[in-house]
Every structure is written in structure tokens, then in C-alpha cells.
Amino acid sequence: MTKKTQQTEKVWFVTGASKGLGADLIQRLLSEGYQVAATSRKRQALIDLVGEQENFLPLTMDVTSNEDVKRTIQEVIDWFGHIDVVVNNAGYSQIGAVEELAAEEVQKNFDVNVFGPLNVIRNVAPYLREQRSGHIINIASIGGFVGDFPGFGIYCSTKFAMAGYTEALAVEMAPFGIHTTLVYPGYFRTNFLEKDSAMVPANPIEAYANAREVEAQHLNQINGNQPNDPKKAATVFIELSKQERPPVHFFMGVGASEFVKTKVGIIEKALTDNLELAESTGIEA
Template identity: 60%
Template sequence: METKKVWFVTGASKGLGLVLVKKLLANDYHVAATSRSVESLIKEIGNASDSFLPLEMDLTDNENVKATIAECIAHFGQIDVMVNNAGFGLIGTLEELSDSEVKTNFDVNVFGSLNVIRNILPHFRNQQSGHVFTISSIGGYMGNFPGFGIYCSTKFAVAGFTEALAEEMKPFNVHTTLVYPGYFRTNFLSKDSIRTAASPIAAYKSARELEKAHLDEINGNQPNDPEKAADVLITLSNEENPPVHFFMGKDAYHYAKQKLELIQHTMAAYETLAGSTEISNN
């Protein structure tokens, strides 16, 4: 009888992370779940057991991340699938957001994800197997949303290093999947989850309109079901050759196709000018 995989899921006390953990446990997987507050995990899911390990982890502290991963391995003996899910949204134009606000978003969304990857890879390399899921966003592929430039840039960064990671891990039989979700009906856009500029500038009307639309209209009306997203991630984890790039949701496909068409059109229109830079051998 095949032993169920051990999953390590960050940002698991709410949203997609929480839905995924509950789904995994219901399907008899072993799960280590992390959050900034272990009490929130215990409240939502329960106490530690043979199949579940709630862990308090500070993503921005590399040594704490290292110790947390070691605790998981000590409890379950291994890790087979890691889901880099933790992160938060930030709304504000480039001019509005302070250096501190920007750095905080990068510390969690980018450097926090790197801390987890850095400390789990030695384990995956040694066992010659594993699967890294990195949750980006459709905003990590298409960034033309006024007021979302910094958040999108964190997800572009995540996408960039995950593409490189996929190549680096091939010799070790470790799979890497970069997930670009569209809008899912979680609490991601709720006022206690997403952050907005501390010093907004009234002149940025389009950014304020998009901000208001996300907080007051899109929030609670997102078209995608996180329960189904969890099913998709489990399905991908069981594929022999899972994709490196995975757009999740019809809306994600819509936006991705828009950008692909724009790039193809622009490249075709400017191919002659772009190619004019080549050094001539004459």
C-alpha cells in the first residue's frame, strides 16, 4: 500500500492554505501547516497528531524557517510536497507607497518564500524527490493594474526565481510548479488581510477606483472556488511530469492570453527595428 505524501504548507491559517490543509487531511495525507500564530492553526484545524503538525513560523527569519522545517522532518520523517503559499496583498501606487511599505511586502512575499525554498532543498536533494509549489498570482504575469505595481512586482520576482529553480532541480528529480491563480473567493481582499497605502494621493483616481472595486465589489464575488483549487493542487502533485507554469482559473487564462497577444503583436510590429541592433560583419 502506497504511503501518503507529507505536505508542508505555509500561510495555512486562512484562505487557500487553510482550505488545502483541511482537504489534504480529509484525504489521509500527512500535513505540517505554518502560520505566524500556532493558536490560529489549532483553532481552525486541531492539535498536533500523527497526521497533523501545526507550526508557528516567521517567514522573514531564515533561522526560524530552518528550525521549523527540521521540526517537521523530525515529526514525519520526511517532506514530499512544499507549498509556498504565505504572502499578502498591498495596494498603492509607486509614488504613494513608502520604502518601508514596499520592503515589508518584499520581505514576506519574496524573501520569505526564498527562506523556505533555501531550507527545504537540501532535504529534497538528499532524498532525490520532492515537489515545490510556488503560489504566484496572475498579477505575477500581467502587471498593468494601477495601484498594484508593488504587489505584482513581488509576484513577478517569485515567478522569475521559480523558473530558474525548475531548471536547477531537474538533476535531483524534484518537480517545481509555478501557480498563477486568478481571483479566488477567499479573505485575501478583506480589510484585515490586504494592506493599502498609509499616505494615499488623491490625484491617482484610477488607482483609487480599482482599489475600491477590489475591496467593495470583487471581494466576496470572486469567480473561483478555493475548494476546487485545493483539488487541482493535489491532482498536480500526483502527476508524473507536472507543469512548471500553471494558470489557475478561467480569468487567469483570459488575462494571460491578453498579454501573450499583446506581446506577439508588438514583437511582430517592431521585429525589423529590434533586429537592427545586430553587429554587421560587412
């Protein structure tokens, strides 16, 4: 590939861009004239989505391979000259009670949802530090703040992990002029809960009626009836990238704030109800 020399717009690097929030985002970015590098497991899926455009670089990338991620990011730098906004969107939902999921199912979900974004961050950070600017947007889930969904414990734990390292990343990157935002989307009407995107347990345990009930609710009732529009989410991402001081934590979507307020209330009550016992461990003078 030859190097593209003249850059007049921010360069966005979006993973998992062939469907879901990523697909709507890259379509909106391209319509507004941004330079876009997008990745998917299948490059052709990206071309089928938006066609071939001068300011669009579709790439095949395996987020679970550090070497493949490193190669891909170098290809983007060689093509566009720089990267300004990184969106770690690649991920999937592994459904299943904690006990019933095999180690391989759990490991795969962590490989994609946790270690995949880390591979991207590890390899893009040197370029962002050198140019002393940039914005890393990590897409978690409301399940990265609230985990009490039977059958979604492993998936939520991957997003809790992302939340943990993103908080640290934000303060690590700040001295270099790099912004970091952790987005917790609520329910958006994408294909996230479709059969080819949400994985069910290979060996379900009949006793977990509550997990099966929540699983069925998500796959059969919530799917297709989510209250939020992914096209409007694309607008939100662009607006966040324009902010002078974007937030580290951003809860996105109708209904997300209710989950947050409920969780905060539970934590505050737990602290208050058990404060005397919790602080009984202090060393007396």
C-alpha cells in the same frame, strides 16, 4: 516533540495555512489522510481551524526569518522524517501606486512575498536533494504574469519576482528528481481582499484616481464575488502533486486564461510592430 516513525503518506509542508487557499488545502489534505505540517504567524489559528490530529503538525513560523524557517523545517523533519510537497502560500497584497508607497511598505511586501518563499526553498532543498524526490509548489498570482493593474504594481512585482526564480529553480531541481510548479491563481473567493489581508497605502496621493478606482473595485466589488472556489483549488493542488510530469507554469481558475491570452497578444504585437527597429542593433559583417 517525539519523532513520528511510520510514514505511509506524502508529507505536505504548507506555509500561510491559517486562511485563504492554504486553509482549504490543509483541510482537504487531512481529510484524505495525508501527513501535514502547516505554518502560520499564530499556531493557535491553525488549531482553531482543524483541531488537533495525529497526522497534523501546526507550527508558528516567521517566513521573513531565515533562522526561524530553518528551525521549523528541521522540526518537521524530526517529526515526520521527510517532506514531499512544499507549498509556498504565505503572502499578502500591498495596494498602492508605485509613487505613493513608502520604502518600508514595499520592503515588507517583498520580505514576505519574495524572500519568505526563498527562505523556505533554501532550507528545504538539501532534504529534497538528498531523498532525490519532492515537489515545490510556489503560489504566485495572475498578477505575476499581468501587471497592468493601477495600484497593484508593487504586489505584482513581488509575484513577477517569484515567477523569475521559480523558472530557474525548476531546471536547477530537475536533475535531482524534484518537480517545481508555479501556480498563478486568478480570483478565488477567499479573504485575500479583506481588510486584514490587503494593505492599503499609508499615505495615498489624491492625484492617483485610477489607483483608487481599481482599489475600490477590488475591495468593494470583486471581494466576495470572485468566480472561483478555493475548495476546488485544493483538489487541483493534490492532483498536480500526483502528476508524473507536473507543469512548471499553471494558470488556475476561471478567467485566468483570458488574462494570459491578452498579455501574450500585447507582447506579440509589440514584437511585430517594432521588430525592424529592435534588430537594427546587429553588428554588420
